[in-house]
Amino acid sequence: MSMIPVDQAIERLQSNSRLLVDNETIGLKLCRGRVLASDIVAGIDVPPADNSAMDGYALRLADWQEPADALEISQRITAGTSPGPLKASTAARIFTGAEIPQGADIVIMQENCRGDEKRVWIEKAGKAGANIRPRGQDIRQGATVLKAGHRLRAQDIGLIASLGFDTVKAWRRLKVAIVSTGSELVEPGQAIEPGQIYNSNHYMMDALLSGWGFEVIDLGVTEDDPEVLSEVMTRASKVADVIITSGGVSVGEEDHVKDVVESLGSIDLWRIAIKPGKPFAYGQVHGTPFLGLPGNPVSALVTLLVISRPFLFASQGMRSTDIVPLRQPALFDKPGSTRQEYLRIRSRAEGVELFSQQSSGVLYSTTWGDGMVVQYAGQDIARGDAVDVIPYLLFN
Amino acid sequence: MSMIPVDQAIERLQSNSRLLVDNETIGLKLCRGRVLASDIVAGIDVPPADNSAMDGYALRLADWQEPADALEISQRITAGTSPGPLKASTAARIFTGAEIPQGADIVIMQENCRGDEKRVWIEKAGKAGANIRPRGQDIRQGATVLKAGHRLRAQDIGLIASLGFDTVKAWRRLKVAIVSTGSELVEPGQAIEPGQIYNSNHYMMDALLSGWGFEVIDLGVTEDDPEVLSEVMTRASKVADVIITSGGVSVGEEDHVKDVVESLGSIDLWRIAIKPGKPFAYGQVHGTPFLGLPGNPVSALVTLLVISRPFLFASQGMRSTDIVPLRQPALFDKPGSTRQEYLRIRSRAEGVELFSQQSSGVLYSTTWGDGMVVQYAGQDIARGDAVDVIPYLLFN
Numbered sequence: 001m002s003m004i005p006v007d008q009a010i011e012r013l014q015s016n017s018r019l020l021v022d023n024e025t026i027g028l029k030l031c032r033g034r035v036l037a038s039d040i041v042a043g044i045d046v047p048p049a050d051n052s053a054m055d056g057y058a059l060r061l062a063d064w065q066e067p068a069d070a071l072e073i074s075q076r077i078t079a080g081t082s083p084g085p086l087k088a089s090t091a092a093r094i095f096t097g098a099e100i101p102q103g104a105d106i107v108i109m110q111e112n113c114r115g116d117e118k119r120v121w122i123e124k125a126g127k128a129g130a131n132i133r134p135r136g137q138d139i140r141q142g143a144t145v146l147k148a149g150h151r152l153r154a155q156d157i158g159l160i161a162s163l164g165f166d167t168v169k170a171w172r173r174l175k176v177a178i179v180s181t182g183s184e185l186v187e188p189g190q191a192i193e194p195g196q197i198y199n200s201n202h203y204m205m206d207a208l209l210s211g212w213g214f215e216v217i218d219l220g221v222t223e224d225d226p227e228v229l230s231e232v233m234t235r236a237s238k239v240a241d242v243i244i245t246s247g248g249v250s251v252g253e254e255d256h257v258k259d260v261v262e263s264l265g266s267i268d269l270w271r272i273a274i275k276p277g278k279p280f281a282y283g284q285v286h287g288t289p290f291l292g293l294p295g296n297p298v299s300a301l302v303t304l305l306v307i308s309r310p311f312l313f314a315s316q317g318m319r320s321t322d323i324v325p326l327r328q329p330a331l332f333d334k335p336g337s338t339r340q341e342y343l344r345i346r347s348r349a350e351g352v353e354l355f356s357q358q359s360s361g362v363l364y365s366t367t368w369g370d371g372m373v374v375q376y377a378g379q380d381i382a383r384g385d386a387v388d389v390i391p392y393l394l395f396n
Numbered sequence: 397m398s399m400i401p402v403d404q405a406i407e408r409l410q411s412n413s414r415l416l417v418d419n420e421t422i423g424l425k426l427c428r429g430r431v432l433a434s435d436i437v438a439g440i441d442v443p444p445a446d447n448s449a450m451d452g453y454a455l456r457l458a459d460w461q462e463p464a465d466a467l468e469i470s471q472r473i474t475a476g477t478s479p480g481p482l483k484a485s486t487a488a489r490i491f492t493g494a495e496i497p498q499g500a501d502i503v504i505m506q507e508n509c510r511g512d513e514k515r516v517w518i519e520k521a522g523k524a525g526a527n528i529r530p531r532g533q534d535i536r537q538g539a540t541v542l543k544a545g546h547r548l549r550a551q552d553i554g555l556i557a558s559l560g561f562d563t564v565k566a567w568r569r570l571k572v573a574i575v576s577t578g579s580e581l582v583e584p585g586q587a588i589e590p591g592q593i594y595n596s597n598h599y600m601m602d603a604l605l606s607g608w609g610f611e612v613i614d615l616g617v618t619e620d621d622p623e624v625l626s627e628v629m630t631r632a633s634k635v636a637d638v639i640i641t642s643g644g645v646s647v648g649e650e651d652h653v654k655d656v657v658e659s660l661g662s663i664d665l666w667r668i669a670i671k672p673g674k675p676f677a678y679g680q681v682h683g684t685p686f687l688g689l690p691g692n693p694v695s696a697l698v699t700l701l702v703i704s705r706p707f708l709f710a711s712q713g714m715r716s717t718d719i720v721p722l723r724q725p726a727l728f729d730k731p732g733s734t735r736q737e738y739l740r741i742r743s744r745a746e747g748v749e750l751f752s753q754q755s756s757g758v759l760y761s762t763t764w765g766d767g768m769v770v771q772y773a774g775q776d777i778a779r780g781d782a783v784d785v786i787p788y789l790l791f792n
Contacts, residue, residue, distance in 0.1 A: 028584060032603040046759075047593060053757065055651075079620075080580030082590035095651075097580050097691065099591045138758045145760060153788060154607065155762040158600030158693055162593070162759055166585030184476030184493050188424060189562030194478035195495045197443060197558070204554030207428040211550065224475075295493065297554055324743045324766075326722035326785060347720045361449070362534045363442075363558060364541060366551040370720075389722065392549060393789045 003273035005377070006340045010310055013282060014321075017314040020241040020289075021172040028161055031152050033213035034170040035317045040146040042163050045136035050100040052077075054131045057113055057120050058104035059091040061128050070119040077101060091120050100132055107131035139163070149319025171317035177217040177240035178205050179232055181248035181257055182295060185221045200363065201246040201293070201300045208304055209244075211396060214312065224248060229260040237264070237288040242315060244308065247295030249281040257281075261290055273377060275339040276360030277303045289315070297363040302342045302372075305395045323395065325374055325388035328352045334381045341375040344368065345389065352389055399669035401773070402736045406706050409678060410717075413710040416637040416685075417568040424557055427548050429609035430566040431713045436542040438559050441532035446496040448473075450527045453509055453516050454500035455487040457524050466515040473497060487516050496528055503527035535559070545715025567713035573613040573636035574601050575628055577644035577653055578691060581617045596759060597642040597689070597696045604700060605640075607792060610708065620644060625656040633660070633684040638711060640704070643691030645677040653677070657686055669773060671735040672756030673699045685711070693759040698738050698768075701791045719791065721770055721784035724748045730777045737771040740764065741785065748785055762788075 004012070023037035052058065059071060074090035077083040079097035086092055086103035093115075094100070094107060105128045112124045139145055145163070146156055152168070160168060185199040186192050199221050209216045217240050222232050229248075236243045248257035249269065258281065261267040267283030267290065274280075276299040281292030291308050293300045310321035329351035334343070345352040346369030354373075355365045371391035373381075381387055400408070419433035448454065455467060470486035473479040475493035482488055482499035489511075490496070490503060501524045508520045535541055541559070542552055548564070556564060581595040582588050595617050605612045613636050618628050625644075632639045644653035645665065654677065657663040663679030663686065670676075672695040677688030687704050689696045706717035725747035730739070741748040742765030750769075751761045767787035769777075777783055 028599050029602060032607055044588070047757070048588065049590065051593075079578055080591050097578065097593070133755075133757050137753075137755070138760050146763065152603075153763075154600045154603035155697055155759065155788075157603045158596040158697070159759050159763045161584045161599040162596035162693065164582075164584050164586075164588060164594045166583070182475055182493065186560075187562070188557045188560050190560075192440070192444065192560060194445065195476050197493070198560045200554040200558035203424050203557040204550050206425060207548075207550035207553045211428055297558070301551055301554070324745060326724055326743070326787070328722055347722070349720060357533075359529075359533070361443070361529050363551065363555050364534050367542065367549075367555045391722070391787075391790060392551075393792055394787060396789050396792055 003271045003339070006272060006274050006306065009270060009272045009274070009307055013307060013311040014314055016282070017311050019317050020315040021174055021317065023169050024172050025167050025169050028157055028166055028168065031157060031168050031170055032154065034152055034173070035313070036146060036148050036150045036152065037169040037171045037317060038148050039144045040160055040163070040165070040168070042139045042141050042143045042145055044164060045141050046139040046162055047133055047135055047137065049135050051133050052094045052096055052098050052100060052107045052131060053133050054107055054109040055095050056107050056109040056131065057091040057115070057122070058086065058094045058100055058107050060086065060103055061106045061125060063089045064122055064125055067121060067123050070121050072119055073115065073117070075101065105129065147319065149317055151313070151318055173213055173215045174242060174312060174316040175215045175217055175240045176209050176312065177219050177236035177243045178202060178209065179219045179236060179243065179245045180221045181224055181229065181245055182221070183223045187221065200297055201295070204297065204301060205244065205246065205304065212309070212312065214316070224256050226256045226260055229256055230264065233260055233264055233285045237286040240288060242312060243285055243288055243290045244293060246293040246300045249279050249292035249294070257292060261285055261292070265290065267292070272307065273339040274302065274306070275337065275341045277307070280307060296360040298360040298366055301366055306342065309395060323390060325390045327386045328389045330373070330381050330383055330385050330387045332381065333383050334375065336375060336377065336379040336381070338377055340377050343373040343375055345373050346370055347389065347391065352387065399667045399735070402668060402670050402702065405666060405668045405670070405703055409703060409707040410710055412678070413707050415713055416711040417570055417713065419565050420568050421563050421565050424553055424562055424564065427553060427564050427566055428550065430548055430569070431709070432542060432544050432546045432548065433565040433567045433713060434544050435540045436556055436559065436561070436564070438535045438537050438539045438541055440560060441537050442535040442558050443529055443531060443533065445531050447529050448490045448492055448494050448496060448503045448527060449529050450503055450505040451491050452503045452505040452527065453487040453511070453518070454482065454490045454496055454503050456482065456499055457502045457521060459485045460518055460521055463517060463519050466517050468515055469511065469513070471497065501525065543715065545713055547709070547714055569609055569611045570638060570708060570712040571613055571636045572605050572610045572708065573615050573632035573639045574598060574605070575615045575632060575639065575641045576617045577620055577625065577641055578617070579619045583617065596693055597691070600693065600697060601640065601642065601700065608705070608708070610712070620652050622652045622656055625652055626660065629656055629660055629681045633682040636684060638708060639681055639684055639686045640689060642689040642696045645675050645688035645690070653688060657681055657688070661686065663688070668703065669735040670698065670702070671733065671737045673703070676703060692756040694756040694762055697762055702738065705791060719786060721786045723782045724785045726769070726777050726779060726781050726783045728777070729779050730771065732771060732773065732775040732777070734773055736773050739769040739771055741769050742766055743785065743787065748783065
């Protein structure tokens, strides 16, 4: 059985994904991190009218010849008010954001003027159009500014607000059931017996999935017992859109997840050419998609970030889930292997440092730094080489 | 009045910051994005005992000579159980994660063995220690694994869980009051009149600050009216740890925020050498720190990300708020200016593309792409130059 390259594994999983949620209409204040279910199309020009970029005086440039000329101030235009047309051979006092009166073609910033309540002397003008933000400069009516499938960030929400929309149509949050398996697992806060270890993957998965905006359904830790597992997995398939387990999918006699999922649906063990990250399983339980992560914490983290994330977001309607790595010089040497490795690193101004211990059992390797270097199969890294870096934050 | 370089502005603001919150003990499931108020020190070794990295057989290497030798299977060790010492000249059936019995010094993976219930034949051994994860490999008892002031990510939470802690001591969430000013502002969802524009900064600020884990106290939009402003600012100073406004801090006659804040406390207008980003104000209202952001949406976003973010996180106990930019080749030419510019860009595999319109009024410039290039004062950028890139996600 040959190994599946990482990119193919991501793609294969993605091509198996389908939209698992309905859409709903939600208020602007609740839509951070949500995925748009329909395009945002501008119903207005932004700004809706020419307006002033400065505090100063609006006039018709042709009405001004030289600094000695005084212009009568015929109106005062504050932001939020609607000005009348500019009287010929006069100036209008105007403030930032206020609408340009009809007939004016320039705003002179007040620093270049002297004036009183009634008249203004311009010391230095400029070109027609100066300090005027034209109507529609930001967005033209009818333009599609955000597409269905886009995940909303703060600035997107600002943009939607600027168009006057107070709700958006978004895909419902994906419900993800998490189950940790392993008879050796004890919950934090309890006493530990010889042979036991604390359950850490569960908390890590919960934090990651919640941070992605999914609704986590926590089904806790279950023993490696076929009957218990069967009951939990059936329950998970009824309440969740996707089921994620950690542990229990290797070929050991004590790993019952495989048999149980097989009996309730189907399961494929994937040998992905990824390190850390083995073993990974994909299947379904009574028709509900199932992802089986490795039990090793670093492997669980890497497969969740790299392999599972695109699948989960696609299931919630996100259009593009690709992450573009950035480049930094390596401050280390490391020969390549047959698998695509995700090396735990720390970014500094001069380049990326490697954590000394890249074992999949060592979770501390993922907390020590701020990201991972992707070392492709067969790629030997020498100090000074530009390497592909993915800061953890880019997975958010 | 000379302009303040960006780095100095950040530093000056930071040095004015002080911890504004108490600490509290919270459950592991609530601590994503929270800042640690005390160090996390390991009370145990992780793993707590030598354990098997594989499903296979544990034995004393000296007990095995050649493939023809069969070893009696004297015990079966599953994860979560506590094994007895290994009987001389025997092997123990062992599973991934299970504790290594006293006396064994190697685990042979099952793929290299043939066996039945009673005996096992080893086809290929290895070196002593193979497939054994030693006690304390990840973390040694007494080690400080995370320091006070660290902001918790999913993997940190996993690490804390692996040490058996079910709570952490974290700093309380910072309460940030937001106030938008401007008589021209109308709430999204309502009809707009000539001269008015929709309020967008407010929703953008709310999303950003909530995403950072702060508790946003929304005081809505207020007119540019001194009495109303004074009432709102006083209320803000009573309920919040920090007050943030957008708009109203330029030198115009209609900008009353400055006078009002001055009358209730103090205010400094800063001329920061940043573009977009002017004007920015810092002060206090009845002793509560006050940050005055520009009214232009892109300027508001940039000053919130670049200037205000470090101050806010420091006020909530975060130790290091620096962001290390990454490097990408520029796919554009752009001469430098006297100010440090934050250019809105989009990352592609081959480099970063520039958005055509870099005006501070154009919010669409921030939604079009995925980050900003920092163009330092006087830095001319030519196509192909490696430039400093900050993906928006790094500000999270």
